[in-house]
Amino acid sequence: MRFKTSVRNIQTFSKLTASLSSLGKVAWVRLDDDNVRFTVIPETGTQVWASLSISSIFEDYTIQSAAPNNTIDLELSLPPLHRALKSALNATSASVRLTKKDGVPVLSFTIITNTISSGNSAGGFLHGTSDDPFGDNAFREERLDANMGRDREAVITQDIPIRVLTAASVEGIHEPRVRDPDAHIILPSLIQLKAISDRFTKLAMATSSGGTRSGLSNAANVPKLELAANMYGSLKLSISTDALNISSVWTGLNNPELDPRQIEDSGGLEEHPSTKLKAAGPDAWSTVRIDGRDWGKVLSVGRLGGRVIACFADEHALILYVYLSNYDDGVDDSVLTYYISSFSV
Template sequence: MRFKTSIRNIQTFSTSLSTLGKVAWVRLDDDSVRFTIIPETGTQVWASLSIESIFEDYTIQSAAPNNTINLELPLPPLHRALKSAINATSASIRLTKKDGVPVLSLTIITNTVSSGNSAGGFLNPANADPFGDNVFREESLDANMGREREAIVTQDIPIRVLTADSVEGIHEPRVREPDAHIVLPSLIQLKAISDRFTKLAMATSYGGARGGASSTASVPKLELAANMHGSLKLSISTDSLNISSVWSGLNNPELDPRQLDGENPENHPSAKLKAAGQDAWSTVRIDGRDWGKVLSVGRLGGRVIACFADEHALILYVYLSNFNDGVDDSVLTYYISSFSV
């Protein structure tokens, strides 16, 4: 079993493996990289990335069909390692063993500038001529100039290599057909407003979170709604606060005929919501802090389509640009369950 590659896009790799959970299941094969994060509570992440979008010089080999390798990967140590690699000249990762334990070994190469050795230079009083003669010490040109040095750091991340049978039952959540689908505005802007709403609601509800004792269950929930006429609404409500923000002129993408399975498009829930007019909304309620973490994917850019199953779930499809034309888009899929009223 072999796996070795250079990381082409550290930012995409790090952000894709978001901090929504502590452990990820990673599937590597000849064609793609897939990872899944299923925390006990909160947002699930299902991602399928083209190899070219994050890796280069990709080598994989196993006895399984399509050279598949399944790994259980702890995310906190990986994030720490990748954070140190953001400004690296290059970074590579390989599957190996250390003391009999399987690890992903991340090797980072950086160029650092070291100051030249000026000891003994003309500013050093120890080199002053004791006799007052105009005698000068000759030096090489780069004696006092910074030198660029290459630093190599290797970090080992303990993992588990999983059998194919143990991951066979993992599948994406089954969600009913959405009532609304809409292209979201800038996630950076949406995150800024969402975080502000959540902080205001927590401050008014808990008096500035006195004593820091507010349980996850009691954190105010954001209400997110969309219609099929290009509008998105974000709001939050407590006993002492009721605020909202509305975006209009957004795009409701057409349904993919392949998703309809021969069904009449007019019978689709989104078509019925559209026919109901601009005042008909599909609504979900989500944890503001969890939502803020999801929106961090906005750093990657790309188009994001939100699908609303009213009072049930919100599904985000984040499409990332690939380096090679003709290759299927890499997609990050986020499943967020709606809280009841």
Template sequence: MRFKTSVRNIQTFSKLTASLSSLGKVAWVRLDDDIVRFTIIPETGTQVWASLSVESIFEDYTIQSAAPNNTINLELPLPPLHRALKSALNASSASIRLTKKDGIPVLSLTIITNTISSGNSANGFLNNANSDPFGDNVFREENLDANTGRDREAIVTQDIPVRVLTADSVEGIHEPRVREPDAHIMLPSLMQLKAISDRFTKLALSTAPGGTRGGSAASTSKLELAANMHGSLKLSISTDALNISSVWTGLNNPELDPRQAIDDEDPAEHPSAKLKAAGPDAWSTVRIDGRDWGRVLSVGRLGGRVVACFSNEHALILYVYLPSYDNADESVLTVRFSNLRM
């Protein structure tokens, strides 16, 4: 089993791991010939399925295993990986390889940076001039480059412990299917949406009986998110003490991918087509935990377009399309809120 690669896009990889770390501390990573997949499935809360083309973050990619497509499955702690990548942001190059240290499998991240070393400074020379008992009559001979800064390479290797998983142990893990969406809409800036969502949640918690303690506070942190098929998105929160909402209009309702259509299905019978025909006052609505939602919106740091798919009172799925790198295939990060209740 072998895995070795250079990190092609350190900044994007670092932003991705930062966003994933806010949603879960451990990820299942599936590597194969073409795709890198990160999956987070907590016992409760948000599921994340990130699928990236190899070319979007790696180059000089080598992978080999006995499994089909040279698949390797890893259980990976995200915070140590993010810290290691963060330290590599100013590196001239970075590479990752799967190896063993003291019998324990690790991902070794090797970072190479160029630093400037200085020789004897002019300041130091002048400070020592008065200590010469012979005054100005004797001169010390030096090499030409003694006072010239020189580039030097600094190499740092950081090891992230991992578990290599058997194919049988992950065979049952797959992205769950949900019913067809009632509404699909392009979201506004996630950072703007996050700022407003966080403010709504804080206001609700501050007005809840007992502050942020107890079950009443948990119930008041539920945000209501709704979309229609006429370019509108509504965010609101309601408690005994307040009722506030914000509405975005003029957003885009993208067309569904024809490849996802069910065979022999009449497009006019699709739930989103029915919602659109019902007019702008027809909404598909879900309720989500405000703090969980705020963490999810941190994926806005990745940039790219985000499409939200609503299944009324059932599920909300975000598709975060990451910017491509040198014409690499478009990568998508899927964030799923499921089994939601009104």
């Protein structure tokens, strides 16, 4: 079993791990000849299934195993991975390989940085005894580089303990099964959406009975955001408590066209729930209710940029597809898929 690669885009990889670790501390990672997959399945809250093209984060990629497609399945802790990547943000290069240290499997990061070593800035000046400050004894001649900062290469190694998983142990892991969505819409800027969502949640928590003193840290007591979309380019975010009822509406958004080939098993485009919702007019909405704090963590993926499509299964679930740009033309998009269950009324 062998895996070694250079990190092509440290910043993107760091932002990805920061976003994933906000939702769960442990990830299942699948490496193979074609893709890199990260899966986060916390006990409660949003699940993330990320499928990345190799070129989006790696280069000089080498992998070998006895499994089909040279697949290697790993389990790792996300916080130390993110810390290693943060330490490499200003590096000239970073590489990672699968190895063992004291019999324990690890992902070993080798980070190379250039540091500037300062010379002795006063080393070329001597206090002369002559009354003439420009006399022969005032200075001594030296080589130019004696007092200049010089680049020095520093090599840092960070080892992240992992578990190498058997194929049988991950065979039953699969993405949640969700019925066909009633509405699908391209979301506005996630940074803007996060700012408004966080503000709504904080206001609701502050005005709820007893406020934070009553223990709103309990997930059952956290106010729920209501998110709704129609098939006429509108998105609505609202929250309601005994003391507060506020909402914000976006219009002019895009409802992307469905690919008929992808919905043949659902009876075709004419029978698709989104077609029926559109026929019901702009006042027909598909609605989900979500934990405001969890939603804020999901929206942290906005730091990666990319196009985001939200699919609403009314009163059931919200699925986000976050499409990231790839370096190489002709390579399939990297996509992060978020599954968020809806709370009942």
